[in-house]
Amino acid sequence: MAETLAAVLLVTGSGKGQTLVFHWPPSPTVSPRLARPKPLHDANCSHVDNFWAVASNHDASLEGTDPARPCLIRGDSQLDGWEYEWKRPHTGRDHDIGRDRSRSFAHSRSRPGSRRASPSRDRANGDDASRDSGEQSYVNLLGYRSDFLSTILCPQRHLCHQKFELVVDDLAFIGHPVCSEGDGEWKFKPEKSQQSARGRGSRNKRTEDADAPPSEREPSPVGERSASHPKSNLHIFHLVLVMDLPDPSSSASGNLFKYFHVIYEHVSITVTAVLFQEQVMNGFVEKECDALSALREVLVSKGEPYSSYITQALQISSLAKSMKTLYESIKSNSIARLAINELGIELQLPPYLDNLLHTEEEESDYIEHEDPDAVTWSPKLSFGWRLPSLAPWKSLLIHDMDVEDGDFLMNLRSPGMSPEDQELAEGLIQFLQSASIFDSLAVMADSLAWDLETQVYPTVRWLIEHRKAKIVDTVHRDLKTVFVLPAKLKQPLPQLSAEFAKDFSQAGIPSLPQILATMTSSSSATSKHSGQADNHFFATVVRSKDMLPIYRDVVVWMLKRDLLVTLHLRVRIVATAELKVRVHRAREESAARRDKKGRRSDSRVDGGWNQERRQSQDKSVVGDDGVTEAFSEMLTRGRRRRHSHAKGTVNGSQSSVVQDNMRGDGHQDEDEAVDSDSGEDEGGWETAAEDNFTPSIIAEPGQATRLQRRWLDAMSEDKDPYLVERFAKINQYFDGKRTNDEILYRADISRKELREVLHHYEEYLLTFLHPA
Structure with missing residues (x-):
């Protein structure tokens, strides 16, 4: 927001006409911008693009006719006579008009009845640059005449009580003008639902009431209290925020419409609602404007500079002081605490609102x-x-x-x-x-x-x-948290060092630059057994348990000033080449045993079938479904084997039950494959990327494929049962996205238990530190 706010204006309309009553800062300026680079073109200037022509106020029909503005010759690297900085076409003209009128005003006041001053008087007034500049400030603002601004910023009555947004050249004017009723009285508008007879108000009207500004949703009894007030000479007032638009030639122009709407909702409508309420209740705005206008007339008649008017206006007007506070708070990106007629309000804009003026790629880094x-x-x-x-x-x-x-x-x-x-x-x-x-x-x-x-x-x-x-x-209570320095300090280092020396003058506490240098030079290697870094804050800076209490305060002090960035431990699971080879060999051995067992079973089935053919009249051998008892017995043994694996614990035993459930491929019996996969296709066992013996990362352990699950099970071979159970519980969070704090909370385990798992499974885990 500090990038774009140029000024805060208060414009009023009364029986005397429209007036720019007060504005802050006294001499607002807008950031300079550059026109498009001027292209190399021929003598006839036939290749000048429209953007450059508009920015330079260029007229191709006049090119070459004015010797003061020569055309750029092909191959010439020098720029032509126009200024490279872009300016509004009317800026110089209005500035000159204002200067001429201010001089005429000063001359006519010094010499009544004369329309022209003597040359000596002209030279004297020309030498008084400060006075001339001060008089211009009364009538000029941002290159416009003040009477012109007050005219365009005071809309007609039917355009009041709604959003106002006007863009002129490189400036945008945002506000919410309000006006009195047709009889000249200031009062709250009655609720629209009360205007409908016998409760026949539509739901659409009630919705409009909910979305209406506060000045239009006040109950009528409050407005009745203002009926005793005399008719006001003030017809309209408008608090305007003047925004400096970004350079139109910039690629980071952003979403201006949303940008303006956020400013309107957070600032314009809120301040205007409070001002409208105080005007209705006791005519506060009118009193303030009358006092400021009277002061302005007196100082102009005395020839006082505009700075005197600003100084005295801040002393007599709480509204002027509130406008100054509002501007300075927004520019400093802080909360604006205003006191309007002894009514306190707090206003602020989102700290990173200006990101709307930048590309989306810059914002994505913080998601x-x-x-x-x-x-x-x-x-x-x-x-x-x-x-x-x-x-x-x-x-x-x-x-x-x-x-x-x-x-x-x-x-x-x-x-x-x-x-x-x-x-x-x-x-x-x-x-x-x-x-x-x-x-x-x-x-x-x-x-x-x-x-x-x-x-x-x-x-x-x-x-x-x-x-x-x-x-x-969350910071470790013993300060065993890994911190790094931010890429950029928000305050100068000398200023931070002075504040640190003032707050921590105890003996044994090094200076802030020494602490920062120690953190910078500390090693970033991780501990082999703990999975945590050796360069945590305690190991590199504190180094003594007796210094923990004071250094806890140091860490808090540094975090308040954004001097520390916390690094989080994240974990990924790696399927090593040795693990993949081991699982693959086990699968092939299991497949060979099943093939051998299947051939023996087939021979028994064939022999039994030939015997059944010779004894075709014996119905007790074949069941009603046409399946032999021998084949049914084989299927039963397969189901019994799978059921025992579901209840068993993975260990280093070489029993066929464990091996058959940890290994497997597409050579399973047909019914066993359908039963164990629950309809899952055999091709889902592995992908082309997994069908190799190179190390790979299991990206989503919580959604592991069948082959990846076998890798995870194989990692737990020869491990204690409690470690196997704990690893199976928390490995779903080892995706590189979850921090160690999140893992501890979601898995409901202690830091010691997490370190134990990381230690025993370290050959399959990739741990690294990364900021949130």
């Missing part, structure tokens, strides 16, 4: 992997905030509210609140006191006996929205 179980943020926080996922394994970092909001905690403890508000305040204070970066949100919910979904998450959303906290990764 985490999609999780169907992830908790969504509120609609206000779901766009333009770049918030990490709200998950039970995350933590909360509370900002220094005693410094930033000195009266926040005091207001929570103030007497006179209703019982409901007092209960909410006590719960919020209890939550703030228990919040810690060393405890996850799930642990905080258990300690407070709060429900995670209905109590903890709403509180977190409220704190995030008011910028009193932020979501961070």
Whole structure:
């Protein structure tokens, strides 16, 4: 938002006409932009494109006729006479008009009855550049005449009470103009549902009421209180936000329509609604505008510079001061805390709203992997905030509210609140006191006996929205968390160093640059047995348990200033070449045994069938379904073998039951294949990429193929039963997307249990550290 806001204007319309009452900053400017590169063209300028012609105010019919504006000759690398910087065509003209009128105004005031000043007086006034510039500020703004701006920004009555959006050249004007009623009184519009007789209002009208601005949805009794007010001389007022459009030749122009709409919804409609309410209740806006207009006339008559008007306006007008606060807060990307007629309101725009002006590829870098179980943020926080996922394994970092909001905690403890508000305040204070970066949100919910979904998450959303906290990764209590430095510091290092030295002056604490240098030079190698990095914060910086309490505060201090980026342990499963060869050999041996067994069974079946033919009258050998008892017995043994495997545990035994269930291919008996696969096609056993003996990663262990499941089972050979069970429970999260904190929460295991699995299965696991 700091990129585009150029000014905040207050325009009014009354019986005296339209007036630009006040604007901030005093001398707004827009960012310079460049025209398209000027092309090389022939002497007739026949290859000049339209964009360059428009940007340069070029007229091909006049080319070559004006010696002051020569055409660029083919092959000449020099630019022609036009300026390379793009400017609005009317800027210079209006500026000159304003300067001439201000000079005429000054001259006529100094010499009544004379339309022309003497040369000496002209030279004297020309030397007074500061006074001349100050007088221009009364009548010129952003290259336009103030009376021209006030005219176009005060729409007709039927265009009021709705969104206003006007784009002129490289500027956009956004607001919500409001006006008085036809009789000159300011009052709230009655609800549309009350205008329908006998309750025959349509559902569409009720929907329109819900979407209408606050100024149009106030109940009529409030408007009745304004009936005693005299008729107002103020007919319309309009608070306008002036936006500097991005360069149209830039590829990062973005979605301007959505960009403007977000600004309108978050700022324009809210401030206008409060101003409209105060105008209806006690004529606040009219009083402020009358005071500012009177001050302006007095200072102009005295010849005071425009800076004097700005200084005194901020002293006598709370509305002018609120406009200044609004502008500065938006430019600094902070919350605007306004006091309009002693009524406090808070306004802010999404911190990353300006991303709408950039390409989608830049925004995609901040999107985490999609999780169907992830908790969504509120609609206000779901766009333009770049918030990490709200998950039970995350933590909360509370900002220094005693410094930033000195009266926040005091207001929570103030007497006179209703019982409901007092209960909410006590719960919020209890939550703030228990919040810690060393405890996850799930642990905080258990300690407070709060429900995670209905109590903890709403509180977190409220704190995030008011910028009193932020979501961070849970930090190990012994600081055995791996941190790296961000790619760019948000504040200069000398300033951060001075603040750090002021807050941590204890002996034994190195300076901030020394800490950052130690972290930068630390080794990134991972421990062979623990699966965690050796360069965690304790090992590289703290190095002593006695220093843990003070360094916990150091970590909190650095996280508040975004000086640390947490690295998360992620795990992938690798099917090694040796594992694939072992499983393949076992499958071939099992297939050979089944073939040999099948030939013996076939010979027995053939012999029995010949005997049955010789004893065709014996009906006891063949059943009603035409299947021999010998073949049925073979199928029964196969089902019994599969049933025993379902209940058994994988171990190093060489029994046929374990081998036949860990190995297999398309040589199974037909009925056994159909039964074990549940209709799964034999071709689903393996893919072309898996039918080799090169190491490969099992991308989705939770959705492993049949061959991948056999690889996973083979990894557990010669392992203790409790490790096999634990590995089978958590290997679905070894997809490289889940962090170690998420695995611990979802699998409900401890860090020690996870480390044990990583140690015993290390030959099949690929562990790496990566930021969220």
